Amino acid sequence: MKRIHIIIYILCFCVASLAKLHAAEQHTAKSLEVALVKINNQTTDSIQTRETHEKLVVALQEKQQAFEIRVYVLAGILLLLVLVFGVLCFLNKRGDKRLEKIVSLLEKNSSQQKDSGEKNAKIDEAIVAAILENLQAFEKERGFLMSKITLYEFAKQLQTNTKYLSRVINTHKLKSFRNYINDLRVQYSIQKLENNASYRKYTIKAMAKEAGFTTAESFTKAFQKKTGETVSSFLRQTNELLSE
Known part of the structure; x- marks a missing residue:
């Protein structure tokens, strides 16, 4: 049961991380897009402006690729944890059934011993x-x-x-x-x-x-x-x- 709680905590952490990562990436992408728009609106077609434009495009593409890689990694971890969670739930259920069976056998054995004791009691x-x-x-x-x-x-x-x-x-x-x-x-x-x-x-x-x-x-x-x-x-x- 403790392992299941840990898995649930990790799942929640991964989901929260994905959400934070997405928000940060959106903010960075938006900043880069704003910078690109400003450069595009500039009338001066200087070499420095073009270089800055190209760097911003490359940075935006790298950010997008890095974000996608992180999303895939976290999604894979999330799926793996879901699978592990399912397996643990299944094993925990089987363990409960085994425990119930053991308890039932112990109760039955105790009842048989009690009956045997009553049968063996000496009659006057x-x-x-x-x-x-x-x-x-x-x-x-x-x-x-x-x-x-x-x-x-x-x-x-x-x-x-x-x-x-x-x-x-x-x-x-x-x-x-x-x-x-x-x-x-x-x-x-x-x-x-x-x-x-x-x-x-x-x-x-x-x-x-x-x-x-x-x-x-x-x-x-x-x-x-x-x-x-x-x-x-x-x-x-x-x-x-x-x-x-």
Whole structure:
């Protein structure tokens, strides 16, 4: 930014210099023209007068040439400074963008560190024990068969918060809340397929609905993720084993 201010100052100085140079040249040229007019108006055609006339003409031409050279030089410097000014403005703009990007990355990193610190904060052992006990009761009572259970609603039901509940499931069940629920539902379906002949006659959509899944697609994906087999393949193998 300081360099840009210097460039602006130099530009102003060059413009002022051009203006002063033009004014001085105009004054000198006018003086020489007045002198020429006086000589031309003199009736005496002496050698001295002619020499003086010629000297004034030559001086006027030299002044004009010197003025033009100075104008060209200053104009060139002015154009160069304008170009440098434009380049500096462009670089300054890029620098601002880079600075904004760096600040954004630093803020993001600070936010991530803060979140990481909150996640790693230790939960009271009594709270962990209470949540695990509630999870055991939840599994026993098959609360996972509710189709629209969410982490927020489940935490509210267990009288805890979502952070604690999610942390306990991640640490003690080694899975996310969604995978925890889906695995319980799939395990329920496996037990039904192995022990209930009527259930084996259900459509996949009906199996999904009974297990708590909202769609047959989510059921088949969760089933294959846990067992490594499709529902149809598992059902066929189960029927073959039971028929032997």
